Each structure stands twice: as structure tokens, then as C-alpha cells.
Amino acid sequence: MVHNFISKEENRINIIYNELKNLASSLGCIALENEPMKFHTSFKVGGNARLFIYIKNYKCLDLILEFIKKHELPYFVLGKGTNLLVADSGYDGVVLSLLKSENNKLDLVSKDTISCTAGLSLAKVCVFAMKNNLSGLEFAWGIPGSCGGALYMNAGAYGQDISNVVLEADHIDAAGNIHTLQAKDMQLSYRKSYYSDKNLIILSMKFKLTPSSEKEIKYKMFENMKKRKLKQPLEFPNAGSIFKRPIGGYYTGALIEACNLKGFSIGGAMVSPKHAGFIVNTGDATASDIANLIKHIKESVRNNSGVELECEIKTLGDIKI
Ligand SMILES: Cc1cc2nc3c(=O)[nH]c(=O)nc-3n(C[C@H](O)[C@H](O)[C@H](O)COP(=O)(O)OP(=O)(O)OC[C@H]3O[C@@H](n4cnc5c(N)ncnc54)[C@H](O)[C@@H]3O)c2cc1C
Numbered sequence: 001m002v003h004n005f006i007s008k009e010e011n012r013i014n015i016i017y018n019e020l021k022n023l024a025s026s027l028g029c030i031a032l033e034n035e036p037m038k039f040h041t042s043f044k045v046g047g048n049a050r051l052f053i054y055i056k057n058y059k060c061l062d063l064i065l066e067f068i069k070k071h072e073l074p075y076f077v078l079g080k081g082t083n084l085l086v087a088d089s090g091y092d093g094v095v096l097s098l099l100k101s102e103n104n105k106l107d108l109v110s111k112d113t114i115s116c117t118a119g120l121s122l123a124k125v126c127v128f129a130m131k132n133n134l135s136g137l138e139f140a141w142g143i144p145g146s147c148g149g150a151l152y153m154n155a156g157a158y159g160q161d162i163s164n165v166v167l168e169a170d171h172i173d174a175a176g177n178i179h180t181l182q183a184k185d186m187q188l189s190y191r192k193s194y195y196s197d198k199n200l201i202i203l204s205m206k207f208k209l210t211p212s213s214e215k216e217i218k219y220k221m222f223e224n225m226k227k228r229k230l231k232q233p234l235e236f237p238n239a240g241s242i243f244k245r246p247i248g249g250y251y252t253g254a255l256i257e258a259c260n261l262k263g264f265s266i267g268g269a270m271v272s273p274k275h276a277g278f279i280v281n282t283g284d285a286t287a288s289d290i291a292n293l294i295k296h297i298k299e300s301v302r303n304n305s306g307v308e309l310e311c312e313i314k315t316l317g318d319i320k321i
């Protein structure tokens with residue numbers, strides 16, 4: 001006879017997660033147990049999240065955070081998962097998503113200012129700005145994340161980033177208190193912000209833009225997208241640039257190419273032959289394949305040029321890059 005021994009502690013934790021699942025469901029949220037994170041990341045890899053909750057509205061978020069705090073559960077706020085590598089062993093905690101929140105909305109609050117919620121896609125906000133003849137977000141056209149993820153990362157392209165347009169933002173802390181930060185207090189720098197590694201939940205933000213014409217804005221967006229399609233391996237699952245641009249005027253792609261790593265693979269993870277700064281999932285990559293490839297690239301570049309590459313992408317779960 002095979003016995004399945006569960007320790008008292010495991011049993012206690014199981015009961016807590018079950019209670020949270022029931023609480024979330026009773027509040028109208030979608031709560032998914034053992035949800036594969038590969039369904040929620042652009043890399044299309046990652047094991048299961050113990051509990052994945054699509055937050056229905058701010059009231060639910062408040063109550064769920066209260067429960068999480070009371071029971072000291074680990075949690076993670078997910079945007080669109082386009083800058084994220086989740087471990088093959090998954091995440092033993094609660095993943096919160098604002099993507100399906102009924103609070104998600106987009107408004108023109110004055111002649112040059114847009115407000116939007118964190119769970120909306122950046123693409124939607126770019127189109128809204130264009131339709132309202134407001135320029136400033138063209139650089140973001142083609143960045144596939146959510147607004148929350150974009151502010152957290154201070155996402156950018158073509159010499160501009162979120163810091164050029166953000167005015168203020170609201171976030172909720174782990175204790176359930178809501179705060180408003182002005183742009184000057186967000187510590188926005190290259191792919192970094194005040195929110196980095198703090199587990200705060202960005203709820204909404206305002207962008208201050210410049211009046212222009214829809215036609216001109218559309219043209220800039222079109223040109224930016226054309227450049228992306230030409231340079232980036234958009235035909236394969238990926239997470240954008242893996243590494244930050246190194247200090248000292250180096251280009252990541254060139255440093256990796258100099259190591260003859262274009263097209264180099266570990267398992268199903270490959271250095272994109274189109275852009276060496278990207279790793280693509282050729283079909284059956286695991287998170288470990290990607291992590292091992294990242295380590296190999298870092299080591300090769302260090303040995304070849306003495307430059308220490310730093311990762312731009314974030315990780316979740318038991319994985320080191
Ligand atoms: C094809 C491709 C092209 C890309 N091009 C660019 C580019 O040009 N420039 C660029 O900067 N990036 C680029 N990226 C990377 C990525 O799209 C951005 O970093 C984006 O801002 C991440 O947003 P996300 O919603 O997907 O965040 P996620 O990947 O879900 O999360 C990233 C981090 O943000 C945090 N986060 C997400 N939402 C919230 C929230 N509401 N509150 C608090 N924290 C939150 C997460 O906890 C995590 O730490 C690209 C990615 C791909 C796949």
C-alpha cells in the first residue's frame with residue numbers, strides 16, 4: 001500500500017490556499033489552481049503557479065491582499081509576462097493579474113493628458129493617444145507589455161522611455177494603502193523605477209503628451225513598427241532584449257555576435273540569428289534551457305571582451321540567470 005504523507009504544515013498551507021481560492025471565487029475573481037505560467041509569458045515557458053487570480057476589481061484586490069498579508073503568503077504581480085522568465089518548477093505563491101479587471105479604463109482627462117489603468121495593454125493606450133491627436137507614446141508602439149509593466153520597467157525604445165511622458169501614478173502597498181507618486185519621485189532610470197523589487201501594485205497612471213496630428217503620429221508608429229519587424233525575431237516566442245545595454249558605449253548584440261553565438265542553442269533556446277540580443281524559444285524550450293543559455297552568453301562575453309552583461313528580464317520562482 002502506498003501512503004501519501006503530508007506534513008501538518010503542508011496541510012495547514014493547503015487549507016489556507018483553498019480558503020484564498022474560495023474567497024477570490026466568492027468575490028467574482030477567476031482563481032486558478034496550479035496554473036501553467038507558460039500560458040501567461042511571451043517566452044511560453046514556466047511551470048505552475050500555485051494560485052493564479054484574475055482580480056475583478058479594486059475592492060477584491062484589497063480583500064485578497066488583506067488575506068495574503070494575514071497569512072504571509074508570497075505573491076507576485078504579473079503584467080503581460082513579456083519580460084519574464086518563470087522557473088520550470090513554477091511559483092509556490094499567488095500570482096495576481098489585473099488584465100481582466102472591470103476597473104480597466106482609459107480617459108482623456110485634459111487636452112494633453114491621458115489616464116489609464118495598469119492592466120491595459122500599452123498598445124491600446126498608444127492607439128488612444130493617436131486617435132486623440134496626442135504625440136509622445138509613439139516609441140512605445142510595439143512594446144508588448146501592460147501599462148503597469150511598462151511603468152515598473154520604465155520601458156523604452158528609440159531614445160525615449162516612460163519617464164518622458166508619465167505624470168503621476170497610483171499604487172497599492174502590501175498593507176492595502178493607496179499612494180500617489182509624482183513622476184519626480186518615481187526614480188525612473190534605465191529599465192528601473194521606484195517600484196522595482198518592492199511588490200507594490202501599480203494601479204493607474206497619467207501620461208502627459210503633446211498635441212499633434214493623428215496622421216503624423218500614425219506615421220511615426222508605423223515607422224517604429226517597421227524597424228521592429230525588420231530587426232526583431234517576432235516570429236518566435238521571446239521576451240525582448242535579454243540584457244541591458246552595457247555602460248561604456250557597447251552594444252549587447254555586437255558583443256554577443258563577436259563570440260560567434262548567433263544561432264547557438266541549448267535545448268530549445270536559441271540566440272536569435274536575426275538579433276543576438278534576443279533569445280528565442282524554437283518550440284520546446286524549458287526555462288532551464290533559457291537560463292543556461294543566458295549564463296553561457298554572459299560567460300562568453302566576459303571572456304571575450306571583459307564586459308559584464310546584466311539581465312533586463314525578470315525571473316519568478318527558483319531560477320538563477
Ligand atoms: C517582442 C518584444 C519586444 C520588446 N521590446 C521592448 C522595448 O522596445 N523596450 C522595452 O523597454 N521593453 C521591451 N520588451 C520587454 C517588455 O515588453 C517590457 O519590459 C514591458 O514593459 C513589460 O511589461 P509586462 O506587462 O509584460 O510586464 P511583466 O513581464 O508581466 O512583468 C515585468 C515586471 O513588471 C512588474 N509588474 C507588472 N505589472 C505590474 C503592476 N501593475 N504593478 C507592479 N509591478 C508590475 C512585474 O512584477 C515584473 O517584475 C519587449 C518584449 C518583447 C517580447
